[in-house]
Amino acid sequence: xxxxxxxxxxxxxxxxxxxxxxxxxxxxxxxxxxxxxxxxxxxxxxxxxxxxxxxxxxxxxxxxxxxxxxxxxxxxxxxxxxxxxxxxxxxxxxxxxxxxxxxxxxxxxxxxxxxxxxxxxxxxxxxxxxxxxxxx
Numbered sequence: 001x002x003x004x005x006x007x008x009x010x011x012x013x014x015x016x017x018x019x020x021x022x023x024x025x026x027x028x029x030x031x032x033x034x035x036x037x038x039x040x041x042x043x044x045x046x047x048x049x050x051x052x053x054x055x056x057x058x059x060x061x062x063x064x065x066x067x068x069x070x071x072x073x074x075x076x077x078x079x080x081x082x083x084x085x086x087x088x089x090x091x092x093x094x095x096x097x098x099x100x101x102x103x104x105x106x107x108x109x110x111x112x113x114x115x116x117x118x119x120x121x122x123x124x125x126x127x128x129x130x131x132x133x134x135x136x
Contacts, residue, residue: 001056004045005070012070013081013094015048021064027085034090043072044094068105069098078105 005012015031017024035046051061059068059078067081083089083101093101 001049001054002058004047006076007072008074009043009072010045011043011072011094011097012045012047013090014068014070016051016059016061016064016066016068017048018052018064019050020052024065027065030085030087030090033087037087037091038094069093069102071098079103080105 004010005014013034015024015027017027031046031048038044038046049056051064051066067085069079069081071077071079079098079102081090081093081101082103083093089101093099
């Protein structure tokens with residue numbers, strides 16, 4: 001895992017999923033198209049990892065799917081994807097280097113409270129295109 005995501009020459013976008021997760025299953029065809037779009041890219045990797053079979057101590061997964069971007073370089077600053085879960089949204093995010101639709105990851109407190117608020121909103125608005133996920 002670390003060999004791939006911390007390659008200083010690669011921008012790696014990872015979906016952490018659970019096989020039983022309904023939102024993960026909905027995302028799967030879009031994620032597959034995204035992977036196909038960037039399959040020949042020299043510096044962008046689109047990956048997915050079954051979080052029920054693999055636990056990574058350095059990555060916090062609170063709900064499924066969790067989408068994280070590991071940008072190229074030696075800084076290892078992880079970006080949480082919070083944008084639209086569409087091919088267009090993901091493409092815009094990757095083309096912006098993780099800026100459009102992302103937020104710095106790894107900060108506790110306020111950011112986690114915002115995520116909880118989003119979960120509450122998603123439960124109220126089931127027609128929402130982005131932010132859908134199942135809790136652990």
